[in-house]
Amino acid sequence: xxxxxxxxxKQFDSGxxxxxxxxxxxLENRRYAVEVxxxxxxxxxxxxxxxxDGDRVEIIHAVGGG
Amino acid sequence: xxxxxxxxxxxxxxxxxxDMGKHGQEILLQSSVLVIGAGGLGSPVILxxxxxxVGHIGICDFDKVDISxxxxxxxxxxxxxxxxxTISAQESVKLLNPDVEVILHQEKINAENIQTTIKDYxxxxxxxxxxxxKFLINDACVSMxxxxxxxxxxxFNGQVTTVIPKSPCYxxxxxxxxxEEVKEINGVLGAVAAVIGSIQATEAIKYLLxxxxxxxxxxxxxxxxxxxxxxxxxxxDDDCSVCSDIK
Numbered sequence: 001x002x003x004x005x006x007x008x009x010k011q012f013d014s015g016x017x018x019x020x021x022x023x024x025x026x027l028e029n030r031r032y033a034v035e036v037x038x039x040x041x042x043x044x045x046x047x048x049x050x051x052x053d054g055d056r057v058e059i060i061h062a063v064g065g066g
Numbered sequence: 067x068x069x070x071x072x073x074x075x076x077x078x079x080x081x082x083x084x085d086m087g088k089h090g091q092e093i094l095l096q097s098s099v100l101v102i103g104a105g106g107l108g109s110p111v112i113l114x115x116x117x118x119x120v121g122h123i124g125i126c127d128f129d130k131v132d133i134s135x136x137x138x139x140x141x142x143x144x145x146x147x148x149x150x151x152t153i154s155a156q157e158s159v160k161l162l163n164p165d166v167e168v169i170l171h172q173e174k175i176n177a178e179n180i181q182t183t184i185k186d187y188x189x190x191x192x193x194x195x196x197x198x199x200k201f202l203i204n205d206a207c208v209s210m211x212x213x214x215x216x217x218x219x220x221x222f223n224g225q226v227t228t229v230i231p232k233s234p235c236y237x238x239x240x241x242x243x244x245x246e247e248v249k250e251i252n253g254v255l256g257a258v259a260a261v262i263g264s265i266q267a268t269e270a271i272k273y274l275l276x277x278x279x280x281x282x283x284x285x286x287x288x289x290x291x292x293x294x295x296x297x298x299x300x301x302x303d304d305d306c307s308v309c310s311d312i313k
Contacts, residue, residue: 031197033239033285035298040285042303043241060287060298062240063218063225065254066107066195 001053014053018046021057031062067092073165077119085277091119095165097274100124100187102175102203104151106259107193107217107266109141114267116159116166120274123159124187126171127151138256175199180206189270190214193263201243204229204236208308213273215266215281220252222290224262226281227300228269232312233282238303258290 001014005021012021018034018041033040035058041049051057069088074081077091086094099120101108104127115123131139131146131154139151146154156168171183175194180202184190190212192203200216207214211231218225229235265286272278287296304310 029244031240031243033241038297039299040239040301042238042301042305044303044305060239060285062197063220063223064195064197064200065218065220065252066103066105066193066259 001051003051003053004056006058012051014050016051018049018051018057021051022046025059027059031064033060033062034058035060067096069095073119076163076165080118085272085275090275090277094119094271094274095121097189098122098124098169098187099189099191099270099274100126100171100184101191101193102126102183102199103191103193103195104139104141104155105129105135105193105195106138106219106254106256107263108155108191109139110260110263111191111193111267111270112141112155112159113162114264115270116163118267118271119163119165120271121165122167122169124169124171124183125152125155126173126175126183127155128172128174138254138259140256140260175202177202181210184212185210187212189273191266191270192216193266197243200236205308208235208312211312215269217262217266219254219259219262222255222258224258224288224290225285226262226265226269226288227285228273228281230273230280230282234300234302235306235309237308238306239285239300241303242307255290258288261288261290 003012080086080091081088101111104125129151131142131149133147141158142154152170152172159166159168213230215228216236283300285298
């Protein structure tokens with residue numbers, strides 16, 4: 001299945017979850033959220049949330065300045 | 067309360083708004099908003115709340131005005147360099163609108179003082195410049211059921227959302243915070259702070275007037291370089307360490 005991650009189209013096996021995508025990105029010690037099709041998916045759901053063909057996934061980084 | 071003749075002139079263009087009117091203006095004049103951080107975001111927030119006639123504005127900051135603040139912190143002037151930001155901001159408010167009572171909180175918020183600092187206010191603005199404060203404000207506002215506006219800026223980017231009782235909170239977006247950060251000093255455009263701060267002030271005023279729809283359950287992301295706004299839906303995280311017991 002084709003999934004767009006941060007604007008780049010990529011090929012994944014079906015059943016791939018948000019957690020699987022996160023594992024491939026280096027996000028340790030980053031404050032981030034994952035958006036799928038303009039909805040932020042709660043972190044407690046990342047392990048179960050299977051992605052679908054055509055999904056658009058974006059990593060959103062928290063912004064801490066003021 | 068009754069608006070004086072002068073107030074009816076000062077707030078004429080507010081009063082003409084269908085969602086405000088004289089009654090709404092009276093509500094604003096009797097309302098209180100606490101702005102935590104009198105910097106890049108806090109400057110436009112405080113100025114717009116004061117201009118609109120929010121009657122009681124709390125200003126919380128511990129810092130002094132530095133020359134490097136002035137490219138974005140427009141409530142302070144060159145003559146204020148070295149002065150407390152709270153006092154400098156208070157003077158700007160008084161010049162703009164003497165109707166407004168300013169309450170100064172000359173302190174850095176922490177786990178010990180946050181609840182007493184926010185408890186008397188109708189609405190809170192997170193205009194702070196670090197994650198520890200942003201999480202602290204979120205947790206205190208959620209637990210005390212205080213509505214607040216979260217704002218963050220960095221470079222050409224900004225994010226803003228409104229958290230009200232029962233809505234998803236900041237931790238529903240980003241989860242739990244981790245180890246203490248080393249505060250990074252990054253570039254930021256003053257006009258970006260103005261966009262986000264102006265949205266925060268608008269949300270506070272709308273909340274006080276019970277007008278329109280708030281930015282709760284939604285995160286608005288602003289990319290000034292691309293000049294794009296993106297709106298993301300936010301859901302409750304059932305495992306949220308702060309709001310899952312409360313909602």
